[in-house]
Amino acid sequence: GAGVSQSPSNKVTEKGKDVELRCDPISGHTALYWYRQSLGQGLEFLIYFQGNSAPDKSGLPSDRFSAERTGGSVSTLTIQRTQQEDSAVYLCASSLMGLGHSNQPQHFGDGTRLSIL
């Protein structure tokens, strides 16, 4: 499809395990964002990738969280040694973003619902 694709759509895992969440952005979108949305809350910015530039990791809540974007396309968000407070919906978005394109909206995937038992 033409939209942002996230997988898995749901993930249930035990506390202490590592998880990987995948995001496949819209083709040609140079910017990619990860957000966390806890139950009934707004969007918490996690990390931002723009082209080949160094990612903006300022929103990552701890060193258990990391993300990479290979080849400027697919991104993986990894949470190590998961804790119960990591339970949330993790949303990925892509856009034609960057200097001169800040008026372009973000396009969101449907998210990965992560539950830590």
Place this chain on the structure above:
Amino acid sequence: AQSVTQLGSHVSVSEGALVLLRCNYSSSVPPYLFWYVQYPNQGLQLLLKYTSAATLVKGINGFEAEFKKSETSFHLTKPSAHMSDAAEYFCAVSVETGNQFYFGTGTSLTVIP
């Protein structure tokens, strides 16, 4: 730095009544403003955006918003609520020289039959 404030985390309206969801922004430079809607178990969908053209912006599903610089507001309205409008609504801001969007905390809209 930019920020967005959405007044009212929950709004209830009767079916057929006016919908008004409030958004105020803070920005030292001209902003770009967006409204997104999120239905249960889905990601966010763009409703409309303001990018320095017309101050009254029309979006999908009959929604519109007006950029008022003097009030630093970008309130979302719809003349007549429909049951299908029940969802979470997010306001967001970005700027020309920036690389991030800043989202409000969202407003949950309930439509009463």
